[in-house]
Amino acid sequence: MLNITVYGPGCAKCKEAERRVRHVVEASAMEANITKATNPVDMAKAGILATPAIAINGVIKVSGRVPNEDDIKVWINESLVRTTVEK
Amino acid sequence: MLKTERYSEIHEPITKTPRPEVQNKFLVLAGIGAVAAWYLVYRQLPVLADWLTFAVLGLNQATHLGSSVQFLVFETPKVLMLLVLVVFGVGIVRSFFTPQHTRAVLAGKSESAGNLLAALLGVVTPFCSCSAVPLFIGFVTTGVPLGVTFSFLISAPMVNEVALVLLFGLFGWRVAAIYAGTGLLIAVIAGWVIGRLKMERFVESWVYATQLGDSEAADQELSWSERVRLGREAVRDIVGKVWPYVIAGIAVGAGIHGYVPENFMASIMGKGAWWSVPLAVLIGVPMYSNAAGIVPVVQALLGKGAALGTVLAFMMSVIGLSLPETIILRKVLRLPLIAVFVGVVAVGILMVGYVFNLIM
Numbered sequence: 001m002l003n004i005t006v007y008g009p010g011c012a013k014c015k016e017a018e019r020r021v022r023h024v025v026e027a028s029a030m031e032a033n034i035t036k037a038t039n040p041v042d043m044a045k046a047g048i049l050a051t052p053a054i055a056i057n058g059v060i061k062v063s064g065r066v067p068n069e070d071d072i073k074v075w076i077n078e079s080l081v082r083t084t085v086e087k
Numbered sequence: 088m089l090k091t092e093r094y095s096e097i098h099e100p101i102t103k104t105p106r107p108e109v110q111n112k113f114l115v116l117a118g119i120g121a122v123a124a125w126y127l128v129y130r131q132l133p134v135l136a137d138w139l140t141f142a143v144l145g146l147n148q149a150t151h152l153g154s155s156v157q158f159l160v161f162e163t164p165k166v167l168m169l170l171v172l173v174v175f176g177v178g179i180v181r182s183f184f185t186p187q188h189t190r191a192v193l194a195g196k197s198e199s200a201g202n203l204l205a206a207l208l209g210v211v212t213p214f215c216s217c218s219a220v221p222l223f224i225g226f227v228t229t230g231v232p233l234g235v236t237f238s239f240l241i242s243a244p245m246v247n248e249v250a251l252v253l254l255f256g257l258f259g260w261r262v263a264a265i266y267a268g269t270g271l272l273i274a275v276i277a278g279w280v281i282g283r284l285k286m287e288r289f290v291e292s293w294v295y296a297t298q299l300g301d302s303e304a305a306d307q308e309l310s311w312s313e314r315v316r317l318g319r320e321a322v323r324d325i326v327g328k329v330w331p332y333v334i335a336g337i338a339v340g341a342g343i344h345g346y347v348p349e350n351f352m353a354s355i356m357g358k359g360a361w362w363s364v365p366l367a368v369l370i371g372v373p374m375y376s377n378a379a380g381i382v383p384v385v386q387a388l389l390g391k392g393a394a395l396g397t398v399l400a401f402m403m404s405v406i407g408l409s410l411p412e413t414i415i416l417r418k419v420l421r422l423p424l425i426a427v428f429v430g431v432v433a434v435g436i437l438m439v440g441y442v443f444n445l446i447m
Contacts, residue, residue, distance in 0.1 A: 014217075040218075041224070048225075049186035050185070050222065065317065068316070
């Protein structure tokens with residue numbers, strides 16, 4: 001199962017990023033654990049300098065902009081391939 | 088239904104669009120065409136505004152109403168068109184910069200040179216005040232000096248593309264250049280002063296102890312079509328958000344344009360009133376508005392005899408020093424440092440105000 005974290009303190013762009021992630025995950029009918037990190041200290045610890053940011057299984061995929069849903073699909077796909085290979 | 092079909096492809100391998108060079112050629116042609124069309128329409132705006140006001144609406148140019156309506160009908164599309172063009176361009180420029188790159192450039196830089204570089208990078212690096220805290224922690228813990236970090240944090244909101252477009256569109260390139268130049272100067276000097284004062288002990292102590300994660304993955308190469316998409320999104324985000332303020336501001340400007348007598352403001356905001364600059368800063372600092380909302384009001388003030396320095400000081404204190412950002416920064420900074428930050432920037436703005444009132 002994928003762990004997806006959306007980092008954002010609650011600005012409009014961060015909400016939009018979270019909405020797109022949820023949309024992609026719901027439409028693909030796969031299981032993913034989506035969490036929202038709003039604490040700026042957690043963001044700094046994760047190495048994020050600009051929000052919104054999205055991390056999948058702990059790897060930061062984007063930071064400082066709202067990605068489009070196709071990008072999110074590609075990242076999820078890559079992470080799925082990686083987890084299958086590792087298994 | 089179509090959508091679900093699209094998302095069901097999620098496990099399919101992703102095929103990249105072929106031949107990026109063909110795509111780039113198309114983008115360049117489309118770009119040239121769009122700019123040419125933009126310019127043609129922009130050139131015709133005065134004629135269109137006059138035609139609409141005097142021929143279609145049948146207003147008389149000599150009346151207050153006529154001159155107000157003409158102002159509104161001309162300025163609104165003009166400012167919005169400039170805004171779209173510049174926000175799009177800036178969106179593309181910013182796609183070449185990331186806070187990570189900026190940090191790598193600034194880390195370990197000496198003060199002075201570092202302050203200047205930070206102020207310049209603050210203009211082009213994408214930055215939103217809601218990520219001021221992670222950015223601050225990320226900068227100071229990886230060797231960017233405190234004062235250099237502040238130069239970045241001061242210039243990023245102050246020298247902002249919306250403010251520059253509006254100043255250029257309404258007052259010409261000289262005022263826009265003065266604003267950008269003095270804004271940078273304040274960021275450089277205020278950051279340098281904060282660095283000299285050795286204020287590191289007023290940063291919350293846990294900040295320097297924060298262990299940072301690795302963020303190299305966020306660094307991706309973008310294609311040109313993605314950059315264009317980022318530019319378009321910037322237009323949709325920024326222009327989509329500020330257009331009501333622009334129109335409201337121009338309407339206020341139009342009202343003053345036609346009805347308030349010339350030199351009405353001269354007595355309260357003119358050069359002669361020495362206290363007008365500090366008063367403008369005092370009023371401006373707690374006020375928080377985006378640049379779009381404030382500039383047309385500024386135009387009305389200037390047009391009616393307010394001094395340029397006073398008005399620039401007012402505008403800088405509204406845009407450059409914002410209460411929400413200071414509150415956010417309180418998470419990582421102790422009160423003395425926040426006070427020094429606001430104080431130093433406010434003094435810088437005061438000096439800009441006085442200097443311009445003296446020389447203009």
